[in-house]
Amino acid sequence: MAWNEPGNNNNDPWKNRGGKDQGPPDLDELFKDLGNRFNGLFGGKPSKEGKGPGGIGISIVLVVAFVIWFLSGWYTLREAESGVVLRFGEYTELKEPGLRFNPTFIDKVIPVDIQTVRTIPASGFMLTQDENVVQVEMEVQYRVLDPKNYLFSVPDPTNSLRQATDSALRSVIGNSRMDDILTSGREIVRQSTREELEAIIEPYKLGLAIVDVNFKDARPPEQVKDAFDDAIAAREDEVRYVNEAKAYASEVEPRARGQVNRMVQEATAYKQGKILASQGQVAKFDQLLPEYKAAPEVTRQRLYLETMEQVLSNTSKVLVDTKGNGNMMYLPLDKIMQQQGVLPATGQRPATDYNTGSGQTTQPTQSNRPSRGDRFNDGRN
Template sequence: MNWDWEKLQEKRQRQSGGGQGPGPGWGPGGPNIDPIGDSLKKLRGFKFPAGKLIVGLVFLLWLASGVFIVEPDEVGIVLRFGQYDRTVEAGPHYHLPFPIENVYKPKITEIRRVEVGFRSIERGSSFQQGSLRSVKEESLMLTGDENIVDVQFIVQYQIKDPVEYLFNVTQQGWTVKSAAEAAMREIIGHNVIDNALTKGKTQIQSDCRDLLQVILDRYGAGVRVVAVQMQDVHPPKEVIDAFKDVASAREDRSRIINEAEAYRNELLPKARGNAAQIVNQAQAYKETVVKNAEGEANRFLAVLQEYNKAKDITKKRLYLEAMEEILGNSEVEKLIMPEKGLSQVVPYLPLDKLKTKKGGE
């Protein structure tokens, strides 16, 4: 607020020239010192400091704009004049205000995904199950046996090196999708269509993930590939019926082969067991016969040795042992007759009993 000093002086002169005598501040010796006038004179060049206050507040706000917080799933990348300066971990931090320094905070734990060969139709904030739009220029691929197959798959990845991820490549999602499509085409080109449609999917996914990681590392993309998942693999619609017939024939062939192998696996062990049993029985019989023959031969040699030592005694002993064995057999019917009776009686054989015995057997 400025004071108009000249207008104030004119007003005082008009008041003093009106015949009312000298006004205040005028003494007998001339004008005296006017304390009020001196105070107003000091306030003549004074300005209220509102502009400086506003500038100070703006400066404080500018300094405070450098405060930032890094969340637990993030990492802070600080740039100074557009060039990488440092990396900060989770928590509160400070950087020099813009335009000196600025900060990026990528989420390093978030699992990102790209879709190749199809697009999910988004409804609101979620993807509707089963609502897919096929992208033929991405999904149609050529196999190693020169067949066309429609491959739709998903790539899941996360940030491995945030500095490389932010500054080495642009449009990171598009880069991952393009590299994934190239890797899948190469892997499919080294496999036959049967592997892609049936038993080889797991190996194809693993090989594609490894090759994609090599490509992205070569680009310096700062990305780690978590998984490659094949969503739908089928022949083109024009020939899908023929492929279904072929697949059914292969399933029938596999079923018949499995049944034949099951029958073979059931029959061969039994045959091997029976053969081993027969061989073991023959071996046991051979060992028994050989051992018995050896025993009889040794017994005969022992008897012969004793016989040579005492022939009469040995003969009598052998005779008695033979008679003891015969007479001691309960199955043999014996007729005991005196020596005198043998000369007077016709020898008798019980033929009727023998016949009855044989008939009973």
């Protein structure tokens, strides 16, 4: 009899294979069995119809799964980070630092540090403009400026920046002389490298900002290092000598200018003195001329006596008596007057008053000078 003929036949090969009920599972029976199992875990009794306490267990499982999913979506972005949100793999927005919610299996958040300053070294042997080989070491400091471009513009922005740095450095070194690179042109090389690097990375939109470029070291190859050290030392000596010469010039020049000004002032004063003295002599002769015209002989005699007075006042004088009885007697007037305290010790005899003969030690002036009549008076009436 066939297994599917009418009657109480229970020979379904899918339900009773091998002597047991091993047919393909029914979905209703499968859910019923799962409900009974979970119901047993939570203290309920199994239900043959899949209702009652078994349905409550499934609901509890779903609630627990939802709670786990909800809690797993919370995350925290640090102060230095910015979150790049991808919804089903597509960029949507940026998240600010703080406590945020991200629906699990829907959105993905990639934190990017946008404040930390990172460093890329660059070094190597390079050819200069004057066809010399120099070993240069440089360090580039950068930070992330745009997280979106940093993640999606190029596959590896750090490697791209490293290659751009090497290219910019070789371009600048190739247009510079070796002496400038090793000595006074280091700052120019550093600034030029930064400008060249920023111009190279701008079209690629790497999302990076150059903070600084540090020129660490530049030296010639070891084979010629001693010669270049001597050249650098000579250049430093040149700079030192120039500075010393400038300092010496700064010290001597003001002193020389002061001396020049003093000499000019002295010459001007001497000139003015001579002019005034000449004018005084002219005025004196202008006053003497009328007297000379009035009495030429008397004026001539007076001028002679005044001249002799001026000459004899600065010389030693001896009085000699030649009218004696064969003996010559002389009197050193200067010594006698010095012993009496009339003349100073210098030996210069001041002019005396010819009228009184008192030997008064007063310098003759225009006011106390004897008149012409008194000057020729020998004391006799």
